[in-house]
Amino acid sequence: xxxxxxxIDHLFEDEKLTDKQKKIIEAxxxxxxxxxxxxxxxxxxxxxxxxxxxxIFRHYKxxxxxxxxxxxxxxxxxxxxxxxxxxxxxxDTKYDSYEGFLRAMIANRYVFLKHNxxxxxxxxxxxxFHPELKEQFMEHIAKKVYTRFESLVVYFQEKEQxxxxxxxxxxxxxITTIMGYFFTRYLFFPDADWNDDEEIEITIQFLLxxxxxxxKKEDDSP
Amino acid sequence: xxxxxxxIDHLFEDEKLTDKQKKIIEAxxxxxxxxxxxxxxxxxxxxxxxxxxxxIFRHYKxxxxxxxxxxxxxxxxxxxxxxxxxxxxxxDTKYDSYEGFLRAMIANRYVFLKHNxxxxxxxxxxxxFHPELKEQFMEHIAKKVYTRFESLVVYFQEKEQxxxxxxxxxxxxxITTIMGYFFTRYLFFPDADWNDDEEIEITIQFLLxxxxxxxKKEDDSP
Amino acid sequence: xxxxxxxIDHLFEDEKLTDKQKKIIEAxxxxxxxxxxxxxxxxxxxxxxxxxxxxIFRHYKxxxxxxxxxxxxxxxxxxxxxxxxxxxxxxDTKYDSYEGFLRAMIANRYVFLKHNxxxxxxxxxxxxFHPELKEQFMEHIAKKVYTRFESLVVYFQEKEQxxxxxxxxxxxxxITTIMGYFFTRYLFFPDADWNDDEEIEITIQFLLxxxxxxxKKEDDSP
Amino acid sequence: xxxxxxxIDHLFEDEKLTDKQKKIIEAxxxxxxxxxxxxxxxxxxxxxxxxxxxxIFRHYKxxxxxxxxxxxxxxxxxxxxxxxxxxxxxxDTKYDSYEGFLRAMIANRYVFLKHNxxxxxxxxxxxxFHPELKEQFMEHIAKKVYTRFESLVVYFQEKEQxxxxxxxxxxxxxITTIMGYFFTRYLFFPDADWNDDEEIEITIQFLLxxxxxxxKKEDDSP
DNA sequence: AATGAATGAGTATTCATTCAT
DNA sequence: GATGAATGAATACTCATTCAT
Numbered sequence: 001x002x003x004x005x006x007x008i009d010h011l012f013e014d015e016k017l018t019d020k021q022k023k024i025i026e027a028x029x030x031x032x033x034x035x036x037x038x039x040x041x042x043x044x045x046x047x048x049x050x051x052x053x054x055x056i057f058r059h060y061k062x063x064x065x066x067x068x069x070x071x072x073x074x075x076x077x078x079x080x081x082x083x084x085x086x087x088x089x090x091x092d093t094k095y096d097s098y099e100g101f102l103r104a105m106i107a108n109r110y111v112f113l114k115h116n117x118x119x120x121x122x123x124x125x126x127x128x129f130h131p132e133l134k135e136q137f138m139e140h141i142a143k144k145v146y147t148r149f150e151s152l153v154v155y156f157q158e159k160e161q162x163x164x165x166x167x168x169x170x171x172x173x174x175i176t177t178i179m180g181y182f183f184t185r186y187l188f189f190p191d192a193d194w195n196d197d198e199e200i201e202i203t204i205q206f207l208l209x210x211x212x213x214x215x216k217k218e219d220d221s222p
Numbered sequence: 223x224x225x226x227x228x229x230i231d232h233l234f235e236d237e238k239l240t241d242k243q244k245k246i247i248e249a250x251x252x253x254x255x256x257x258x259x260x261x262x263x264x265x266x267x268x269x270x271x272x273x274x275x276x277x278i279f280r281h282y283k284x285x286x287x288x289x290x291x292x293x294x295x296x297x298x299x300x301x302x303x304x305x306x307x308x309x310x311x312x313x314d315t316k317y318d319s320y321e322g323f324l325r326a327m328i329a330n331r332y333v334f335l336k337h338n339x340x341x342x343x344x345x346x347x348x349x350x351f352h353p354e355l356k357e358q359f360m361e362h363i364a365k366k367v368y369t370r371f372e373s374l375v376v377y378f379q380e381k382e383q384x385x386x387x388x389x390x391x392x393x394x395x396x397i398t399t400i401m402g403y404f405f406t407r408y409l410f411f412p413d414a415d416w417n418d419d420e421e422i423e424i425t426i427q428f429l430l431x432x433x434x435x436x437x438k439k440e441d442d443s444p
Numbered sequence: 445x446x447x448x449x450x451x452i453d454h455l456f457e458d459e460k461l462t463d464k465q466k467k468i469i470e471a472x473x474x475x476x477x478x479x480x481x482x483x484x485x486x487x488x489x490x491x492x493x494x495x496x497x498x499x500i501f502r503h504y505k506x507x508x509x510x511x512x513x514x515x516x517x518x519x520x521x522x523x524x525x526x527x528x529x530x531x532x533x534x535x536d537t538k539y540d541s542y543e544g545f546l547r548a549m550i551a552n553r554y555v556f557l558k559h560n561x562x563x564x565x566x567x568x569x570x571x572x573f574h575p576e577l578k579e580q581f582m583e584h585i586a587k588k589v590y591t592r593f594e595s596l597v598v599y600f601q602e603k604e605q606x607x608x609x610x611x612x613x614x615x616x617x618x619i620t621t622i623m624g625y626f627f628t629r630y631l632f633f634p635d636a637d638w639n640d641d642e643e644i645e646i647t648i649q650f651l652l653x654x655x656x657x658x659x660k661k662e663d664d665s666p
Numbered sequence: 667x668x669x670x671x672x673x674i675d676h677l678f679e680d681e682k683l684t685d686k687q688k689k690i691i692e693a694x695x696x697x698x699x700x701x702x703x704x705x706x707x708x709x710x711x712x713x714x715x716x717x718x719x720x721x722i723f724r725h726y727k728x729x730x731x732x733x734x735x736x737x738x739x740x741x742x743x744x745x746x747x748x749x750x751x752x753x754x755x756x757x758d759t760k761y762d763s764y765e766g767f768l769r770a771m772i773a774n775r776y777v778f779l780k781h782n783x784x785x786x787x788x789x790x791x792x793x794x795f796h797p798e799l800k801e802q803f804m805e806h807i808a809k810k811v812y813t814r815f816e817s818l819v820v821y822f823q824e825k826e827q828x829x830x831x832x833x834x835x836x837x838x839x840x841i842t843t844i845m846g847y848f849f850t851r852y853l854f855f856p857d858a859d860w861n862d863d864e865e866i867e868i869t870i871q872f873l874l875x876x877x878x879x880x881x882k883k884e885d886d887s888p
Numbered sequence: 889a890a891t892g893a894a895t896g897a898g899t900a901t902t903c904a905t906t907c908a909t
Numbered sequence: 910g911a912t913g914a915a916t917g918a919a920t921a922c923t924c925a926t927t928c929a930t
Contacts, residue, residue, distance in 0.1 A: 480702065647835075655875075
């Protein structure tokens with residue numbers, strides 16, 4: 001929460017926000033992530049932001065508007081690395097091993113999520129209750145990200161670097177394993193002692209072995 | 223939701239519930255899982271349950287009481303198989319391979335979660351907003367389940383059936399991979415075409431290879 | 445409140461009360477006197493009395509019924525000594541001085557009020573809000589008591605024992621002075637150190653001198 | 667009640683009240699004095715004041731807040747003449763007889779109470795149910811007023827104008843006699859025919875004779 | 889742009905009362 | 910007679926939103 005400023009400056013860099021607007025968004029992120037959208041009142045946000053109640057509604061027509069205007073840039077930035085050339089770089093030049101790609105992606109998303117934790121919490125907590133959010137999420141993440149990811153998986157499957165199972169399953173294992181670490185690390189046990197480097201290394205090894213084609217062969221031929 | 227009756231009959235079998243009380247709980251589960259605790263009004267629950275609003279408060283002092291009295295048995299039943307002899311069976315007789323244990327546990331929990339989906343949704347959605355819930359969850363799941371699971375992991379590590387990494391990480395991989403399937407299957411894409419048997423088989427293979435000590439050896443000795 | 449039992453046994457001696465009924469009345473007196481009629485809920489009374497909520501309404505059609513059935517005997521007993529022969533005794537034989545009468549009356553009413561303090565509190569607190577109560581009070585106290593009292597005052601005025609001002613004023617001075625002591629003693633400063641005998645003596649002297657015809661004369665003829 | 671406006675303007679002159687706020691206070695005084703605090707609903711006050719129910723809670727956080735904010739200035743103004751120099755005037759210059767003081771004080775408080783009757787009713791009716799009120803009352807009235815009054819009584823006792831009994835008793839006689847008149851006059855029998863001047867004169871005479879030191883002597887010497 | 893008073897529908901909860909057992 | 914589940918109207922209070930300033 002102390003990093004709210006930077007989050008906002010980063011996530012909302014394109015939009016011109018007045019001082020009060022920034023404070024409203026900060027306060028909203030803070031409260032939404034802590035008590036949920038329904039559990040947070042606009043008056044509470046106003047008080048925390050140090051503005052009059054009416055001011056919120058001058059900038060955001062409704063409370064829901066405020067929520068969406070907070071989540072939208074988060075969604076956009078989430079998929080950023082997948083829609084721009086970064087991914088091509090991975091494919092074309094930099095990393096010609098699946099391991100290389102994995103390490104690059106984890107490093108990249110790890111930093112992003114770490115810096116947008118409260119926003120991320122809001123996103124995953126509110127998605128179930130707001131169909132528009134779910135739709136946007138599906139369209140952006142599920143479609144755009146998935147498509148890129150799929151071709152990438154097929155590419156490495158053809159190079160026989162990963163096992164030959166449905167790409168959807170491969171993607172699922174990747175995401176649940178990586179996000180699983182992230183949830184465990186930051187949402188469930190944020191206060192435990194964590195050796196991030198080691199843990200990430202173990203996680204990468206687990207993924208690589210789990211998806212290794214050799215492993216599969218061994219299992220098949222007695 | 224159509225199975226609410228059976229859920230209730232099953233989860234609340236010990237308690238003597240009046241007819242109206244059952245209806246209240248059904249309605250509450252339905253609404254809470256759909257719109258969240260904060261987003262659900264007691265008047266809505268009353269209407270859906272076909273009772274007067276006052277009736278709710280005759281049985282549950284507060285709205286939060288209602289929530290807790292719904293989740294408590296869910297938590298208890300969640301850990302049931304881990305605290306009773308079932309686990310010993312797994313260790314002692316039935317399954318002397320990690321694969322055997324894995325298959326048994328997935329089958330068991332899969333059925334349970336499938337039958338308590340709405341309740342499960344409520345649990346994971348509300349935990350972040352209710353410290354008491356988190357505490358109960360930690361105490362029941364994290365402590366009791368984790369302890370059993372850990373000794374089990376060590377046991378199979380000693381039998382050299384799984385890789386020699388911190389048991390906590392092994393447990394994490396198991397849970398995130400299995401739950402990851404469950405979330406994807408029932409919460410994110412419940413409408414997709416799923417071949418459960420195949421998907422579970424793939425998932426088990428992924429886990430086994432990811433945790434296999436052979437894989438590790440191969441990796442270590444070129 | 446500890447004396448509730450005795451109050452009830454005494455005030456409600458004529459009526460046949462079941463055990464539960466007694467407990468209801470005790471609880472009602474306790475709560476009404478402490479929090480007022482409006483501020484007391486029937487469920488609270490039921491709980492305090494250790495009976496089911498419905499039981500109250502089996503004996504008293506409404507909550508107000510309960511209030512009235514509590515105050516009615518109090519009102520009746522309040523005027524008892526004024527409507528029976530007691531007063532004639534005072535006039536005829538026992539006390540042929542106003543002082544004698546005063547001492548007798550104070551002693552008599554002092555004991556009565558002291559033993560019915562909670563009931564008395566209820567009476568004076570609720571009268572302003574219940575026209576029926578006010579009516580009953582007027583009819584019983586104001587009419588019956590006043591009439592007796594007036595003839596008594598006139599009697600002593602004729603005997604030149606008290607000053608010759610409107611009897612209504614004489615009665616007012618008597619009542620406000622005596623009740624004034626009682627309020628100060630039991631309602632305002634019940635925890636102070638009180639020497640009742642001395643205080644009552646001073647009060648009687650004050651009344652006697654204030655109403656003395658000599659005093660008046662002295663004051664008139666220098 | 668018809669004078670509510672003037673009461674408010676007078677009692678709340680220091681505070682800046684919006685139009686609606688004034689109406690809320692008027693309505694609250696009206697209802698509280700008529701049906702008691704517990705017996706009055708906020709919706710009733712809102713309706714009577716011609717404002718939305720929410721408006722009440724914008725200005726007063728709770729219903730009790732409204733009550734206290736009504737009574738506080740009443741308490742303050744009640745003791746006003748006792749804490750400022752007025753009293754010294756009485757002692758120093760104007761009145762060097764107890765009778766003079768008595769007449770001045772009665773005249774002064776008579777006007778005040780007459781103009782604040784509903785507020786006064788609320789005060790005495792609600793004090794028994796609200797410990798904070800009792801505390802405030804004790805602190806303001808019982809302490810400040812009493813202290814001034816006591817030194818005054820001692821002063822006149824030394825001048826041998828009033829009888830030599832405990833000052834507390836003298837004060838009690840004064841207050842109960844004067845308030846007794848006020849209660850009888852305005853609360854119990856407001857509809858009777860009252861000759862205020864005459865009645866007050868009789869009351870003053872009663873007090874003076876009752877407290878006269880001569881009377882005492884007569885009584886002492888056979 | 890910003891305020892904050894005002895709103896009225898809505899909130900969780902309490903109430904006196906009823907009624908089948 | 911006694912119970913306690915059930916009621917629905919009422920309660921104190923909150924909410925998102927509007928609007929005149």
